[in-house]
Amino acid sequence: MKIRNILISQPAPNGCSPYVEVKEKFGLNIDFIPFIRVVGLSVKDFRTQRINILDHTAIIFTSRSAIDSFFFLCEETRITVPETMKYFCMTEAVAFYLQKYIVYRKRRIFFGKGNVPSLIETIVPKHKNEKFLLTLADCYNPELPLSFEKAGLNLTRAILTHTVAEDLSKVDLNKYQMLVFYSPGDVRSLLENFPKFKQNDVLFGTFGNATAAALKEANLQTCFEAPTPEAPSIAQALMLYLEKNK
Numbered sequence: 664m665k666i667r668n669i670l671i672s673q674p675a676p677n678g679c680s681p682y683v684e685v686k687e688k689f690g691l692n693i694d695f696i697p698f699i700r701v702v703g704l705s706v707k708d709f710r711t712q713r714i715n716i717l718d719h720t721a722i723i724f725t726s727r728s729a730i731d732s733f734f735f736l737c738e739e740t741r742i743t744v745p746e747t748m749k750y751f752c753m754t755e756a757v758a759f760y761l762q763k764y765i766v767y768r769k770r771r772i773f774f775g776k777g778n779v780p781s782l783i784e785t786i787v788p789k790h791k792n793e794k795f796l797l798t799l800a801d802c803y804n805p806e807l808p809l810s811f812e813k814a815g816l817n818l819t820r821a822i823l824t825h826t827v828a829e830d831l832s833k834v835d836l837n838k839y840q841m842l843v844f845y846s847p848g849d850v851r852s853l854l855e856n857f858p859k860f861k862q863n864d865v866l867f868g869t870f871g872n873a874t875a876a877a878l879k880e881a882n883l884q885t886c887f888e889a890p891t892p893e894a895p896s897i898a899q900a901l902m903l904y905l906e907k908n909k
Contacts, residue, residue: 664864665840666691666840666841666905667692667840668691668692668693668839668840668841669691669692669693669840669841669901670693670695670696670834670836670839670841670843671693671694671696671843671897672696672698672699672843672845672846672849672852673697673845674695674697675695680898681898681899682898682901684898685898685901685902685905688902688905696831696834697829698828698831698844698848698849698853698856699826699827699828699829699846699848699849699852700826700827700829701726701728701800701824701826702728702825702827703728703731703735703736703824704732704736704822704823704825706736706740709736709821709822714796714819714821716736716796717742718794718819719793719794719795719796719819720793720794721749721750721751721790721793721795721796722748722749722751722795722796723752723782723795723796723797723811723818724751724753724757724758724761724798725752725753725757725798725799725807726800726824727760728800728824729798729799729800729823729824730757730760730761730763732823732824733823746770747771748770749773749793750770750771750772750773751773751782751785751795752774752775752782753774753775753778753779753782754774755774758772758773758774773790779810779811780810783810783811783814783816786816791815791816793817794817794818794819795811795816796818796819796821797811797819797820798821798824799820799822799823800822800823800825800826801822801825802826802846802848802873803822804873805873806873808820826846826848828848828851828852828855828856829856831852832856836857836860836865839865840864840865840866841866841867841886842867842868843867843869843901844867844870844874845869845870845874845897846870846873847873847874847876847877849874850874850880851877854881866886867884867885867886868885868886868887868888868889868897868900868901868904869885869889870888870890870897871890887900887901887903888900
């Protein structure tokens with residue numbers, strides 16, 4: 664089967680993208696169509712977790728949507744976050760997003776290089792004894808909190824956001840020979856939007872163990888997974904797959 668059209672369940676990248684090389688090298692069309700969107704938890708749903716934010720001395724943010732939800736919940740519940748609170752973010756971009764809510768230069772803000780090991784390296788030497796609030800989405804990868812716990816951190820898991828399926832009624836799946844999913848939520852969205860979907864000749868690529876597991880649970884098969892030592896990103900995994908099967 665010749666692959667001509669690929670759908671990736673992510674927003675279109677801004678600026679330079681590694682997918683440009685993939686498209687040009689193999690003469691492909693790649694469409695970026697998000698299958699899910701992230702929304703903040705309501706105060707009612709957050710309270711069911713019985714978490715006291717002020718019991719914590721540090722917060723770990725993995726996304727900007729988690730930051731939005733956190734400060735919304737603080738405002739709605741009339742919680743004033745002390746200036747002594749420490750903020751640890753997965754990337755520098757997520758850390759800079761805190762400027763929307765706090766005076767950046769006056770706060771204790773730290774960030775990693777986009778992965779858990781680099782963030783742990785930032786935390787462990789000087790901040791290991793803090794009591795952390797780890798902000799998560801409802802479909803989080805269980806390996807994420809386990810990595811922090813294995814590092815000996817005292818943390819509370821807090822679900823701050825949840826994913827909802829986008830309306831994909833205008834998407835013609837018959838156009839695509841390959842679908843690439845980044846989260847279990849993408850798989851759920853596929854099944855909700857297309858309950859009669861059959862894999863047939865459609866190929867799947869996935870990012871993360873949880874996504875691959877969700878696909879398998881839905882009785883669908885993946886042709887490649889990322890990250891791997893050879894392909895830490897979907898773009899690289901896709902390139903390797905296409906080179907092998909051209």
